[in-house]
Amino acid sequence: MPRRADGGRTRPQRPARERILDAALAEFAARGFAATPTKAIARRAGVAEALVFYHFANKQQLLDRLVAERSFAAALQAALEAAAGRPDANLYAVAQRVYELLADRRALLRVLIQTTGADPAPLPQLQELLSRELAVLADHVTTTVGVDRIGPDHSSAIARALLSTLVVAVALAPPELDARTFVHDTVAVLLRGYAPEEGPGQQALRGTAGR
Amino acid sequence: MSGVPDPDSHRGTRGRRTGAGNTRTRILDAAEELFASRGYAATPIKAVAQHAGASNVLYYFPTKQDLLDAIIRERTFAPQLRATLAAADPAHPRQTLRTIGQQFLAMLGERHNIVRIMVQSTGPEATASAHLERLIRTELQALADYLAQAVGHDQLDGPHARAIARTFMSTILAAALLIPHHGDSQEMVDHTVEVLLKGYDVPGP
Numbered sequence: 097m098p099r100r101a102d103g104g105r106t107r108p109q110r111p112a113r114e115r116i117l118d119a120a121l122a123e124f125a126a127r128g129f130a131a132t133p134t135k136a137i138a139r140r141a142g143v144a145e146a147l148v149f150y151h152f153a154n155k156q157q158l159l160d161r162l163v164a165e166r167s168f169a170a171a172l173q174a175a176l177e178a179a180a181g182r183p184d185a186n187l188y189a190v191a192q193r194v195y196e197l198l199a200d201r202r203a204l205l206r207v208l209i210q211t212t213g214a215d216p217a218p219l220p221q222l223q224e225l226l227s228r229e230l231a232v233l234a235d236h237v238t239t240t241v242g243v244d245r246i247g248p249d250h251s252s253a254i255a256r257a258l259l260s261t262l263v264v265a266v267a268l269a270p271p272e273l274d275a276r277t278f279v280h281d282t283v284a285v286l287l288r289g290y291a292p293e294e295g296p297g298q299q300a301l302r303g304t305a306g307r
Numbered sequence: 308m309s310g311v312p313d314p315d316s317h318r319g320t321r322g323r324r325t326g327a328g329n330t331r332t333r334i335l336d337a338a339e340e341l342f343a344s345r346g347y348a349a350t351p352i353k354a355v356a357q358h359a360g361a362s363n364v365l366y367y368f369p370t371k372q373d374l375l376d377a378i379i380r381e382r383t384f385a386p387q388l389r390a391t392l393a394a395a396d397p398a399h400p401r402q403t404l405r406t407i408g409q410q411f412l413a414m415l416g417e418r419h420n421i422v423r424i425m426v427q428s429t430g431p432e433a434t435a436s437a438h439l440e441r442l443i444r445t446e447l448q449a450l451a452d453y454l455a456q457a458v459g460h461d462q463l464d465g466p467h468a469r470a471i472a473r474t475f476m477s478t479i480l481a482a483a484l485l486i487p488h489h490g491d492s493q494e495m496v497d498h499t500v501e502v503l504l505k506g507y508d509v510p511g512p
Contacts, residue, residue, distance in 0.1 A: 128346055226486045227486060230486060250498065250505075253498035256488075256499070257477075257499055257502065257503070258474075260478040260486060261481075263477075263485060263486075264480055264481055271473070272444060277466075278470075281467060285470045290505065
């Protein structure tokens with residue numbers, strides 16, 4: 097976590113705009129979006145409050161830019177697209193990767209969720225982003241299971257349940273199990289019934305996590 | 308879910324539901340509103356007393372944590388889940404899950420203050436989360452126990468029953484908060500139940 101670099105003698109200081117975004121995320125995470133004064137963000141970033149307003153029109157815009165620049169959209173998309181189109185790509189591995197990406201962005205995810213009901217609510221951006229990922233993940237489920245074995249309704253339902261469970265575990269209710277077992281069990285109960293009983297397909301679905 | 312009697316939900320104590328019960332309820336209402344709007348940490352217990360117009364908050368709730376615990380115990384989805392499970396037919400796990408899903412979704416849509424308090428109180432950075440985390444764990448276990456019994460322990464072991472319970476409740480929670488579903492909510496719940504129970508030989512429709 098890059099802290100405020102005092103003096104910046106040893107290495108070049110991060111640009112002020114980046115430091116303000118870092119500080120905003122840290123303050124929002126600690127106090128909540130609504131309860132964070134811009135002054136506190138400026139103080140943590142080590143800049144004058146006027147500079148915050150030079151870069152960002154208001155607090156809302158700060159949050160908007162955090163979502164746009166610090167979010168996981170691109171990484172998630174890349175992880176899913178890397179797996180897409182490969183019928184042997186393992187849903188367990190994809191789920192594990194998505195979980196790790198979400199965990200890396202835990203602070204931002206929590207800030208966004210905590211603004212539920214805030215006015216104006218920044219949550220729609222997160223919702224839109226997750227809905228997009230949902231579609232990509234559903235396609236991947238169809239490819240993995242086999243288009244002849246699962247319909248679009250069930251692919252979407254599996255994708256929704258998987259993404260929901262990962263997001264909730266990262267942001268709200270940490271699982272009582274270690275992450276790997278938790279992700280494995282979640283995928284296992286979702287895929288059960290879609291693979292042939294003892295065929296080679298099931299072996300592929302079980303993948304590395306065969307316990 | 309046993310513990311402190313709740314004057315609003317315990318039929319047995321309804322006869323005694325006089326001024327005392329009302330004061331307690333009023334205090335909880337005030338705390339719910341303030342915790343949700345200002346945050347738990349930023350709300351002094353004095354503000355709750357003032358908002359409720361009650362001078363004896365400490366008589367009912369010795370600490371602010373007790374207030375939060377009472378809200379979590381009595382006003383989250385837990386009591387309704389327990390009631391539904393107690394009345395649930397072990398022969399119809401699909402129907403039971405559908406009912407729970409609809410009830411949870413309705414609760415999340417109506418009780419915004421509770422949702423906001425839950426969201427603030429959970430997660431790794433939350434300050435007041437121990438009680439809620441314990442409660443979530445216990446409630447998920449209760450649902451898992453019902454499922455393992457209904458589906459049959461020979462088909463569904465403990466860890467997988469817990470995975471189904473957690474996945475199901477997470478999906479409903481996320482549908483209300485994070486990943487809006489387009490169209491019929493009944494259908495969303497039904498599909499979730501279908502994919503989770505597929506592959507198990509489950510009685511009933």
